[in-house]
Amino acid sequence: MRWSLTLGSFKGTAVRIHVTFLLLLAWIGFSAYRSGGLVAARDSLAFITLIFTCVVLHEFGHILTARRFGIVSTEVTLLPIGGVANLDHMPETPSQELLIAVAGPAVNIVIALGLFLALGAFHPEALTQLDDPHVNLFARLAAANLFLAVFNMIPAFPMDGGRVLRAALAMWLPRARATRIAAMIGQGFAFALGFLGLFGNPLLVFIAIFVYIAASGEAQMTAASEATRGLTVEDAMETRIAAIDWGADIGEAVETLLATAQDEFPVVDGSGRLMGLLSRADIIEALKTEERHAPIAPFVRRDAPTIAKNAPLDRTIEKFTSAPAMGVVDEDGALVGLLTRQSVAEVVLIANMRPDWRFRRG
Structure with a gap:
C-alpha cells in the first residue's frame, strides 16, 4: 500500500x-x-x-x-x-x-x-x-x-462476522447467492447503525457508511469472480494497444498519446520485455516539466504489476484492486497484452449476459 x-x-x-x-x-x-x-x-x-x-x-x-x-x-x-x-x-x-x-x-x-x-x-x-x-x-x-x-x-462485511455468515450460507447455497444475502444483511445492519448514530454518536454514521460501501463492494467482487470462473487473463486482456519504447523521448510519448484513447501505456525494451507503465497523467507531467527531447524513462512506473497470460481471471480480479492496469506477459517476460478495469468489466458484462458465451482469445 x-x-x-x-x-x-x-x-x-x-x-x-x-x-x-x-x-x-x-x-x-x-x-x-x-x-x-x-x-x-x-x-x-x-x-x-x-x-x-x-x-x-x-x-x-x-x-x-x-x-x-x-x-x-x-x-x-x-x-x-x-x-x-x-x-x-x-x-x-x-x-x-x-x-x-x-x-x-x-x-x-x-x-x-x-x-x-x-x-x-x-x-x-x-x-x-x-x-x-x-x-x-x-x-x-x-x-x-x-x-x-x-x-x-458482527455479521456484516468487512468484519469477520460477515465472512463467517457467508461461509455458513455457502455450505448450503451457491457462493454468489450466499454473498448477496450476507451483503444484504450487512447493509441492513449499516442502516440500523446509521439511524442510531443520528440520535446519538455521529461516529456511528461514518461507521455505517463504511460498512454499507464494504458490503456492496464485496457483493460486486464476488459476482465478478463467479462470472469469470474458468476464464484466463488472456480472455480479458487488451491486445490492440500502443506501446512506448524504453528509449523514447517525451515528444514520441506525446505523439503516441495523441494517436490513441488509451489511459495506460506499456513501456517495452528492444526485445519486447515490459519495463513499466505510463499513464496519460505521467506523460502530461513530463511534458510540463521537461523539454521535448528529454527521455521519458524517468517517468515510467517500474513497479507496475504484471500477470501471466494463462493466470486464472477470477483470482486476478481479487488482486486487481489498486492498480489501474496490469501488464500481461508470456513465459519470457515479453508483453502480450494489457489488463485494464474496462477490459475486465466488459468480460464480466458479457459473461453475466451470456453465461454460455465462449471466449476464444488464445
Whole structure:
C-alpha cells in the first residue's frame, strides 16, 4: 500500500504502517497532553500502541491460518481503522473461509483470557472505561480485546462476522447467492447503525457508511469472480494497444498519446520485455516539466504489476484492486497484452449476459 512504512516482517509477511496511522498517534498524543499533561499523553500512546499490536496479532491469526490452505499474504498494513492483510486469493471452500475468518477474533479472545488470568480477576468496569487512565492498563487492554472480538463478529462485511455468515450460507447455497444475502444483511445492519448514530454518536454514521460501501463492494467482487470462473487473463486482456519504447523521448510519448484513447501505456525494451507503465497523467507531467527531447524513462512506473497470460481471471480480479492496469506477459517476460478495469468489466458484462458465451482469445 502506498504511503506506508515497513516496520519488519514475520514468516514472509511484511508489517507496514500507513502514514495516516502516525497522524492518528500524533493527534491522540496531542489531545491527551492538552487535557492531562505529559503523563496522560504517554499513557494514551502506550494504550493505543498496545491495542494496535493486538490488531496485528489478530491479522496474523488470519494470515497463518490462510497459509495452511496455500493462501499467501505478503503484507499487513496498520490503518487508523485497523489492520488490513492482503491475501493473494480468497479461500476456495466455505470451511476454509470459516476457519480463516474466526482465527482473528479467536486471537483476541486468547489475549483477553491470558491478561485476565495474569491479573487474577475479571474487571467488568474496564469494558466501559477504556479511556480512563485510572483503570489498570492491562485490564483495559483485556477489555479492548474482548470488544475487538465481539465487534469483528458482527455479521456484516468487512468484519469477520460477515465472512463467517457467508461461509455458513455457502455450505448450503451457491457462493454468489450466499454473498448477496450476507451483503444484504450487512447493509441492513449499516442502516440500523446509521439511524442510531443520528440520535446519538455521529461516529456511528461514518461507521455505517463504511460498512454499507464494504458490503456492496464485496457483493460486486464476488459476482465478478463467479462470472469469470474458468476464464484466463488472456480472455480479458487488451491486445490492440500502443506501446512506448524504453528509449523514447517525451515528444514520441506525446505523439503516441495523441494517436490513441488509451489511459495506460506499456513501456517495452528492444526485445519486447515490459519495463513499466505510463499513464496519460505521467506523460502530461513530463511534458510540463521537461523539454521535448528529454527521455521519458524517468517517468515510467517500474513497479507496475504484471500477470501471466494463462493466470486464472477470477483470482486476478481479487488482486486487481489498486492498480489501474496490469501488464500481461508470456513465459519470457515479453508483453502480450494489457489488463485494464474496462477490459475486465466488459468480460464480466458479457459473461453475466451470456453465461454460455465462449471466449476464444488464445
